[in-house]
Amino acid sequence: MDATDGGESRPTGHACIQSYLKTLPVSPGVYRMLDDKGAVLYVGKARNLKARVSNYARPSGHSPRIARMIADTASMMFLTTRTETEALLLEQNLIKQLKPRYNVLLRDDKSFPNILVSKDHAYPQIKKHRGAKREKGAYYGPFASAGAVNRTLNQLQKVFLLRNCTDAMFESRTRPCLLYQIKRCSAPCVGYISETDYAGLVGDAERFLQGKSTNVQGKLAGEMQQASEAMEFERAAALRDRIRALTQVQSAQGINPQGVAEADVIALHMDGGQACVQVFFIRANQNWGNRDFYPRTGSGADAAEVMQAFLGQFYDQKDPPRLLLLSDDIEDRDLMEQILSDKGGRKVEIAVPQRGEKLELVAGATRNARESLARRMAEGATQTKLLTGLAEAFGLDAPPLRIEVYDNSHIMGTNAVGGMIVAGPEGFEKSHYRKFNIKGDDLTPGDDFGMMKEVLTRRFQRLLKEDPDRKTPAWPDLLLIDGGAGQVSAVAGIMAELGIDDVPFIGVSKGVDRDAGKEEFHRPGQRPFALRHNDPVLYFVQRLRDEAHRFAIGAHRAKRSKAVGATPLDDVPGVGATRKRALLAHFGSAKAVARANLADLKAVDGVSGALAQTIYDFFHDKG
Template sequence: MNANSDKGAIVIEAALETMPSVPGVYRMIDAKGDAVYVGKARNLKQRVKAYVQDRRLSERLRRMVSDTESVEIVTTHTEAEALLLEANLIKRLKPKYNIVLRDDKSFPWLVMGEDHPYPQVSKHRGAQIRKGSYWGPFASAWAVNQTVTAMQRVFLLRSCADTVFASRTRPCLLFQIKRCSAPCVGRVAPDEYAKLVKQAKSFLAGKSGDVQQELAAEMEEAARSLNFERAAAVRDRLRGLTFVQGNSVVNPASLSNADVIAAWQTAGRTCVQVFFVRGGHNNGNRPFFPVHTKSEEIPEVLAAFIAQFYDDKPPPPLLLLNEQLPEVELIAEALSLKAPYKVEIVCPQRGEKRDVVLHAEVNARQALERKLAESTAQAKLLEGVAKLFNLAASPERIEVYDNSHIMGANPYGVMIVAGAAGFDKSAYRKFGIRGPITPGDDFAMMREVLQRRFSRALKEQADGAALTDWPDLVLIDGGAGQLTAARDVMADLGVNDVKLVAIAKGPDRDAGREWLHTDGTVPFQLPPNDPVLYFLQRLRDEAHRFAITTHRAGRSTAIRRSELDEILGIGSARKRALLNHFGSARGVKMAGLADLEATPGISRETALRVYAHFHPGAQRENA
């Protein structure tokens, strides 16, 4: 043992003196108070004791022991509960010696609202607080959009918002192209629409065969009654259902609700490909790239991935894998605790299920090959950036800043981040400009953004936090003026170890003729076909895209705020009631007192308050 390992072993031995022999989770804490390793055990004392036996440990665990300054434990009733807690802590704390699934993206779901007489079908992300039936998850927004389109085409369900539904006076385009039954204007009876909703739920639950038989019988009945227009409409729905049923890549008849998970490993990197099958339909697939050391084998990576992947989402009844897992019974037991049914984990060896797993494995291999190719190209570009700007090494973190506004209105600044793995979208940041700033003063906006970003980082450092997000290069969209503004902010903060570069388009604003401004050299240009120039343009364009998107979102929020928000006592429910009744804030403003009192959900007192806000003279007269 080296001296550091001895110190860590002494800390662990001291913790063992009071450690119970029960199931639980242990955390190894370093000098900065961060968790460097999280593990679970059936017997905490027996498991943690293994870390003082240095010769039996891998190099990774020896380094972990040397970093350990304290040990914290949480006891649980069973080992399965310990496994769930371990996965939750690893995903939240991201310890550097664990296998970590770094993916913060939420999965989209399809929701059929049940808080309206005519349920709406729509895409949903986030907490499932709305009353309704949820179906999913789906691998991507594209996959759920395809299903929404199928719901419109086959079952003619509405997808419009409730406010739009309430204000319609004639059918919209979706009715004209046979994608909606137009319940907003009474083109379908409530019981008939309820029947469509019931058929849609049966389809989503995997009973598409029953739906197909029901539609076929309905078409034949209409034809026998000589209602050929009705028969043709049902025929079109049948054709749409047949198209949807045959449109999936992975859609085996033997699978109803399952996740197909396959891992592939090359050059110390692992890709885990997940296919979602729900109700017999393929809901799409997504690749994941867990962070781990090169010594970790596929079974260990796959086991850690599954535990963390289902930490915040319900597992299906069946998981199909391409590798046998260690402690597979324990993992299945832990997942079953999260679901109202037993979860089975299977590694099929033959038949249709094996074919599906092999298909997922091929997708995992291809995704990993693309990732490795991109990483190699990215590494060469970062080397080129380091050489161009005389950096000591390839930059691990590049931050790019940009602003967006329209004539000074709704100003926002943004920061995007790029590194060896490409764009790190989880590190993107938005800055609503607080001011006071002269409208359109881009220099002042840039100064505020940099001041807020770096002063906060320095404060966190002063409080003892590690500077894990300190940039090696800061790229600013602009010219010499923006560079000067950035330099002044950094000088005021005492930051002198970050390279500042401004990238500005030429007088004609032609891409490929950008001027680069940085300290220590005169402004210069790169050849139009230089790969490093393309890379810098991509960084600048991504920052510009994010700035525009952020500005538009902020502007839309401001536009959605109406004068009704300024009336004391008018909350979201009353505002919705008024807008649904009158169609717009202008309609509310033009309404008479009697009309306001007749609005469902609006009392006389509230009507008087609304009327007085828009007619202050009338308020005095009534008073």
């Protein structure tokens, strides 16, 4: 690829763009438009760079969005590619990396959970799986959410009685667990079912997940009839319960298309400059849930551009199904099909259905998108009103776009964690939450002031280092601190030390009798004040504080749980989780490992002679 860049000073707008035309090639490539500060405004791809850029050089005939973008352009950069497909891939990568103001951007890029039937054990486990598919087994998904997976797993347990315990738990059991008692497991851990019969249950479960539920239901019905005729009424009743549970799974899935075995149904609705994309996951003729997304529309992109950008970014880290059913067509359908086919290793078709069951699926997804966007816009209007009220109550210059709320959690100073949550016009911004493991060795146990000082110092030192000129929205407009006058005074001292005097902060204390609803608010150098007990702003602040408290406690519990399972073996080089388990199983405790001689260490499965020497030296060469 070649890159060119106009290094000398240039005019802005149409004249700036016009000045590049003479040197541009007619090959495919990607172009970037930059403002006078060098920030990227827009990334686009072209089959013919010269032809595409010449369109921007025209003084008229542009939409308001494109006209604003052209007016802001002070320079451009270009990358040529061998093919247009390569240009499309590069465009999507640069958009995700640079997040230009005028591009469509998918902001929610979480992975989706799958159901995994493990295949590395005589009695396979069925469980939820998220992330890279490294574990040996059969994967079924994606499901739209953890809730959708959990509901399906819950019903599958009733129907197929497969275990969900870990291998370690399986090996350690001497009697059945509660799941066996409530008829959710066949108790293979204690030999209540043979390996052959259990394999039959696994096969039935996989057939169901492959969409062959009718066969499974027929088989169960036949077994129930045989049991009844043989007067094995208890077994017949158990089979009847399994058939009922299977029926519940099917009814809970709602949409179960007959003519669409595998597809993602993707529908877009736009209103007032905002967009909602609804994705339904159809696998094995079953609906495995839906998820809504709210991409940033790049200051007014049209439906085709929003849909194309969504597809490129959504499937960047996800395997596409064989069929995508869209509500709106995209400009480069053939290129997108080629990219997704190459990624999935099989042919992927993109269609905009006009009739039949496929159109009904898209219409249903479009209705969901329209209703979801209406709810979000209503919630956004309420949130805007609350932020305005917050600014008025606390004397801020403008409604805050980023509120940071801090809280600490510990037990007598142990496993101390600081939590920061973030809220703004779109509600809680969970991707911006941060936890801080308190590191101060000189802190007195339970020193909340010292903990808060460490958290805020680390937070704002990093901000000052990464964004000293405040060009990004990472700087908060308001800090809420859990505490009264003492905490506020301490925070004022911390901010003064850091040289930050323009970030307002408020302390929130419980007030009289520590009752919710009687909170007092503290500002530096001012008397504390309260809001009336039924003020919506007060409820809003309570929600913010409660969310910070919940997040900090969760982080503390996770840290405490990890500490409970920690042993000196965690610090031995070359000893990971697997070898740690082997050593503990062999010797019984970390203390016994520390006392073991070299010959005993070498006798442990998976521990080589060199590693045995490393472990021995770790515990015996302390002097």
